[in-house]
Amino acid sequence: MVDIDLNEYKYVLPGEKIAQFPLSERDKSKLLVNQGDSISTDSFINIGRHIPQDSLMVFNNTRVIRARILFAKESGATIELLCLEPHLPGSYESSLCSGPPVQWKCMVGNLKKWKNNKISGVFGSGKQKFLLTAEKIGQDVDTCDIRFEWDNADIEFGQVIESSGHVPLPPYITRADNDDDAKRYQTVYSRIKGSVAAPTAGLHFSEKVLHDLALRGIKTTELTLHVGAGTFQPVKARNISDHKMHHEHYSVPKETIKLIKEYNGHIIPVGTTAVRTIESLYWLGTQIGDRKINSLDRLFTGQWDPYQIKSEITTSESLGFLLEAMESSNMSAINATTGIIIVPGYEFRLTSAMITNFHLPGSTLILLVAAWLGKRWKTVYNYALDNDFRFLSYGDSSLLFK
DSSP, X not given: OTTOOGGGXXXXXXXXXXXXXOXXXXXXSEEEEEETTEEEEEEGGGGGGGSOTTOEEEEEOEEEOOOEEEEEOTTSOEEEEEEEEEEESOSHHHHHTOOSOEEEEEEEETGGXXXXXXXXXXXXXXXXXEEEEEEEEEEOSSOEEEEEEESOTTSOHHXXXXXXXXXXXXXXXXXXXXXXXXXXXXXXXXXEEEESXXXXXXXXXXXXXXXXXXXXXXXXXXXXXXXXXXXGOBXXXXXXXXXXXXXXXXXXXXXXXXXXXXXXXXXXXXXHHHHHHXXXXXXXXXXXXXXXXXXXXXXXXXXXXXXXXXXXXOHHHHHHHHHHHHHHTTOSEEEEEEXXXXXXXXXXXXXXXXXXXXXXXXXXXXXXHHHHHTTHHHHHHHHXXXXXXXXXXXXXXXXXXX
């Protein structure tokens, strides 16, 4: 891994190529199809024509929360809190359904202007009006532990951030969020609240496209990975081995794992988040099979586990071990955390093709695409740049066969 030259995974991305707004219709974005030695352009609405009928498409059904809360100080300064993950209560569902207080790990903008430990603001309207107070109770290198309290016990924290928060658009979208973003920065199949960034490969799917896939007999299934702000974190280290990968929480129902096992060799994850999740499942099953995991509590895949674990276990065997462990523990879903990093040299176990947007130069997402396509990733990206594709979250899409 130390031999990876990160400069090889950078390219010039002109500012005008970065989509600042979504298209008026989701499924009218452009679709780049890479298959074999050919690259072609189509409209995303036609993606079903390019998906083999015996495929299983895996969607990430996470839903973005209004995670950016802005507090205005009397001095005129604004303190921005980006809620990353809950600490007390510890699960997303419990925290979002909880009354005061709750505790979250947050990124803090303008931290130097936050002199006192507490800051407050009035949010909401009518009977839903409340005073929200944020208190710093701990600090790490890049984040702070924040305790939130509010003076209306009839309101849950999910309602608090819905009333006070903003859509957490990525930093390269250089405008304020608006009412349209509240709808368009969500996939049409989003259900489980918890992400601070959208799984953007799914933003192109409309009900019409999903219906077309069903008519073609293409099987679909869902899992949940809550996307963290670390997805935008640039690789600053000289060597990839020095980069600390962010951790993300995911949940995969037993029925989804059964389908992945059944369709092994024909699996198309929608987005890099779904890729990371299904690939992490393989390594969990492998460790269970090797008896390195004895409990299904607090499951975690480390950043470099795939490169350090020597395993001859097949994908079918791995998922079989995972399902057996779930049966014996009477579990309906796997709940775990992954810090897996997918870089050139990684051996994909469960991915047969992938749908993804176009990513930032020098990012871990570019490294993932390069791990999939090899050096051909440059050809694909040059084609997209030369053919007026729109880049990043609100940009166009690609279907990448290996």
